[in-house]
Amino acid sequence: MAIHRRSVIFVAVVLAAWSPSASAGWKLISAKETAQVDGLKVTPERDWNQGGRPGKQGRVWTQDGVGLNAIEFFSAIPAGGSLYKERDKKNNPMPKFDSGLLLPELADFFERSFRAANQLSDFTIVESAPTDIGGNKGLLVRYRYTMPNDELTRLGEARLAVVDGKLFVANYYAPQLHYFGAGLPEAQAMMQRVRF
Amino acid sequence: MMNKWLAAAILAVSFLVMAPMAHGQEKGAVREGFSAETLSGKKILLFRPSVWVGEQSTGGLAEPNADWTAQAREFLNAELARRQIEFSNELIIEPDLVGEDAKLFSEHRALFNSVASSVVNYQFFAGNRLPTRKNKAFDWTLGEGTKAIAERTGAQYGLFVRTEDQYGSFGRKMFQVLAIGLVGAGVSSGKHVGYAGLVDLHTGNLVWLNADEQMGGDVRTEEGMQKRVGQLLEDFPGFKPVATAAK
Amino acid sequence: MTKRAIVAAVVMLAAPSSLAAREPFERPTYAGAYEPLGVDERGLWMQMDDYERAFRDSPLVVRDEALTKYVKSVLCKTVGPDRCEATRVYIVQDKLFNASMAPNGMMQVHTGLLARVHSEAELATVLGHEFAHFELRHSLNGFKEQRKGSDLMAWIGLAGAAAAPNTGLGFAQTPIAFGFFGFKRAQESEADALSASYIKASAYPLRASAVWTRLMEEEDALKEERKLRKIRRRNPGAIDTHPTDLQRVAYFAEQEAEAGAAEGDDGREAYGAETARVLPTLFDSLVKGNEFAAADYVIQSRANALGWDGLLLHARGELYRLRGNPRDLVTARQFYEQAIATGSAPAEAWRGAGLTAMRGGDSSAGKAALREYLVRLPQASDAAAMKMLLEN
Structure with a gap:
């Protein structure tokens, strides 16, 4: 039995931010064809399904459902914008992108955004290193996390770059068992070949 | 008091995503090439069931209830034990392990839950079916990590059972009424998910799944759990032919 | 009433x-x-x-x-x-x-x-x-x-x-x-x-x-x-x-x-000493969350009761740097420097000090601090990214 409880309203609001976007409207992304995802051109090896918007400037793709594998593409987030949608400004505000961030600080921004959007207590950056994303200097972030009430260890790999003061992100994540490794080569190939 | 509830109602209605509707929902599937014959004579490992019972708060947030969960777990174990004689295969129980070995089992149990949930949400539920899964064979996997479990236990198949139940709290029920009255929106109170799945541990492939997010039976009672298990194991290919009639 | x-x-x-x-x-x-x-x-x-x-x-x-x-x-x-x-x-x-x-x-x-x-x-x-x-x-x-x-x-x-x-x-x-x-x-x-x-x-x-x-x-x-x-x-x-x-x-x-209820050793010092070692574990999710005012309150109230040490000052520096308003960066840099001055700061304090100094236009001091960070923590998860920052 717990010692303390926050008010009902707070709980109601947090839930709202958690609700998975169950909106249908999946769109087939055909293999080997270049798809225009907002400001990015992406060429997948296999067929993918394009879903809703995790953020104002973002799109999510999945093969087996977002709980098993997902890749998100965010294009041109302006200074002051958030990576993930701010569903509840008062109770779960999202970190705001600052175009003055130094390269290694993009990892800090990504971590805080991902933690807030998914309400995580367990998140660790395994590695952050310079990388190339669509011919731009960027940061590669490898991370590990668990979702609340789930014992599955999940891994992720994100690439972030700031171009003309705007943030571009590609982010792949999946359960560590089987799925992450199975999808990684294609995810990496897509992220490396992405064009602005 | 009034203001608080009104605020909660308005906030939650504006954000809530309705649960998928019951229609247009498939409930079970078998992998191509798999049948009761394939299963005959093979050992089945029964994974420790995942049981979660809680309350749905006013906003729909799930709050675990340890006591209900414990109670439901006991009913479920008792019911599975009672029905063991109906299986035509040898059934072995998940060994009690610690450390890395225990993790191998608990992580695969969690992965099964994620895979089954994906099947339900992105294949069975026609309104949300992924284009890449349209008119395709039933093809889902836990990956070859299950081989280690087969080696450890000598079982070729693994049977997973999961139930997750959220009973509408007082506030949720009140809110449900409020929502209809004030904004005419239907809001669900409660959630009753059940998955039962059989995995070929040599390949990791899911060969049989029975899954529904609107199950019957109150798992907090013995009779309710019997009904739930009956629904979960409906069409299970590994039952003795006579057993089905006994149900 | x-x-x-x-x-x-x-x-x-x-x-x-x-x-x-x-x-x-x-x-x-x-x-x-x-x-x-x-x-x-x-x-x-x-x-x-x-x-x-x-x-x-x-x-x-x-x-x-x-x-x-x-x-x-x-x-x-x-x-x-x-x-x-x-x-x-x-x-x-x-x-x-x-x-x-x-x-x-x-x-x-x-x-x-x-x-x-x-x-x-x-x-x-x-x-x-x-x-x-x-x-x-x-x-x-x-x-x-x-x-x-x-x-x-x-x-x-x-x-x-x-x-x-x-x-x-x-x-x-x-x-x-x-x-x-x-x-x-x-x-x-x-x-x-x-x-x-x-x-x-x-x-x-x-x-x-x-x-x-x-x-x-x-x-x-x-x-x-x-x-x-x-x-x-x-x-x-x-x-x-x-x-x-x-x-x-x-x-x-x-x-x-009531008489006698408040007497006895409250174990404050022992508590401070035992938890000081694991401060990052206790404070990380607070600092990296999005409840700035709550986290700042918790950090300050611990300091009021048990005093500041390198880890706690570092945590406060992180909190301010991550919020990242221009004045926060100045404040954060001070906390990192205070943390370093205690002699009990974690290696990451030099990371924070370096980044905030560079953001504030003090590039040479910033780079010196980042170099020190890499000396103290050569295996840092972001070592490669830091090296690149230092080369430019």
């Missing part, structure tokens, strides 16, 4: 007659190893073991043997060795102020709780509260009551749906609803009362009201930052499951005022 009247009312509500204040409290003889009675209880006990078996491998459990042992030792001093033997303590990574105890003796203590208390005596009141639920078997009673209650609720729900919708607003006022939630509140108050009694029978002084006062202040700080209305209720609403914080402060303040 006058303050005294509130206190009196709360005490009457809170203290069951068998535990009434005044007479010296003797811990009742402990029943010893658990003997489950009846079907419900036996089931709870056995099946919680199943849950615990799954839980102990969870990635959320903090695997720090020394810390876990220490927290358990505080529990043992609070409730006595015989009682404490029946429990297993797990530290859980979670930023909220929370702890819980399952009916089989599994206690979960959240890192957010350890970050927010400042002495063994303060920790003892919370652990004692959770243990009291266990000893009073509230879980089991709760199960029965809730099972009963939920049927009634379903019925009321139906009746309400059939009637005019607006009657919904009156539900909380029905006697059944009062009974149900009041029952839970009474359990909480009972546990508070028994917790206070454990402490009085232990070597610790009672230090509970300060914990609840700080929680209220923290909540206020966060509400002010978010421009939310501050509501400080004297009485719980009909559907609240816990007494209000104000009630708890009043109740404990009364108990603490």
Whole structure:
């Protein structure tokens, strides 16, 4: 039995931010064809399904459902914008992108955004290193996390770059068992070949 | 008091995503090439069931209830034990392990839950079916990590059972009424998910799944759990032919 | 109602007659190893073991043997060795102020709780509260009551749906609803009362009201930052499951005022020393979360009680740098530099100092600090990215 409880309203609001976007409207992304995802051109090896918007400037793709594998593409987030949608400004505000961030600080921004959007207590950056994303200097972030009430260890790999003061992100994540490794080569190939 | 509830109602209605509707929902599937014959004579490992019972708060947030969960777990174990004689295969129980070995089992149990949930949400539920899964064979996997479990236990198949139940709290029920009255929106109170799945541990492939997010039976009672298990194991290919009639 | 009247009312509500204040409290003889009675209880006990078996491998459990042992030792001093033997303590990574105890003796203590208390005596009141639920078997009673209650609720729900919708607003006022939630509140108050009694029978002084006062202040700080209305209720609403914080402060303040209750070593220094080692574990999810004002309050209140050290100053630097307003970067840089000056700063303090210096246009000082960071932590997860920053 717990010692303390926050008010009902707070709980109601947090839930709202958690609700998975169950909106249908999946769109087939055909293999080997270049798809225009907002400001990015992406060429997948296999067929993918394009879903809703995790953020104002973002799109999510999945093969087996977002709980098993997902890749998100965010294009041109302006200074002051958030990576993930701010569903509840008062109770779960999202970190705001600052175009003055130094390269290694993009990892800090990504971590805080991902933690807030998914309400995580367990998140660790395994590695952050310079990388190339669509011919731009960027940061590669490898991370590990668990979702609340789930014992599955999940891994992720994100690439972030700031171009003309705007943030571009590609982010792949999946359960560590089987799925992450199975999808990684294609995810990496897509992220490396992405064009602005 | 009034203001608080009104605020909660308005906030939650504006954000809530309705649960998928019951229609247009498939409930079970078998992998191509798999049948009761394939299963005959093979050992089945029964994974420790995942049981979660809680309350749905006013906003729909799930709050675990340890006591209900414990109670439901006991009913479920008792019911599975009672029905063991109906299986035509040898059934072995998940060994009690610690450390890395225990993790191998608990992580695969969690992965099964994620895979089954994906099947339900992105294949069975026609309104949300992924284009890449349209008119395709039933093809889902836990990956070859299950081989280690087969080696450890000598079982070729693994049977997973999961139930997750959220009973509408007082506030949720009140809110449900409020929502209809004030904004005419239907809001669900409660959630009753059940998955039962059989995995070929040599390949990791899911060969049989029975899954529904609107199950019957109150798992907090013995009779309710019997009904739930009956629904979960409906069409299970590994039952003795006579057993089905006994149900 | 006058303050005294509130206190009196709360005490009457809170203290069951068998535990009434005044007479010296003797811990009742402990029943010893658990003997489950009846079907419900036996089931709870056995099946919680199943849950615990799954839980102990969870990635959320903090695997720090020394810390876990220490927290358990505080529990043992609070409730006595015989009682404490029946429990297993797990530290859980979670930023909220929370702890819980399952009916089989599994206690979960959240890192957010350890970050927010400042002495063994303060920790003892919370652990004692959770243990009291266990000893009073509230879980089991709760199960029965809730099972009963939920049927009634379903019925009321139906009746309400059939009637005019607006009657919904009156539900909380029905006697059944009062009974149900009041029952839970009474359990909480009972546990508070028994917790206070454990402490009085232990070597610790009672230090509970300060914990609840700080929680209220923290909540206020966060509400002010978010421009939310501050509501400080004297009485719980009909559907609240816990007494209000104000009630708890009043109740404990009364108990603490009793002769002898506040005497004894509160174990503040020992607590500070034991937790200092694991500060990043306790504060990380607070610092990296998005409740700036709450996190800043928690950091400052720990400093007020236990003093600043390198790790705590570093945590505050991180908090400000991550919020990242221009003035925050200046403030953050000062905290990192103060952290470094203590001689007990983690290597990451040089990272923070370097980044904030560079952001502030002080490139040479920034690069020097980042170089120092890499010397101190050559295996840093972001070493490659830092090297690139240094080369440009």
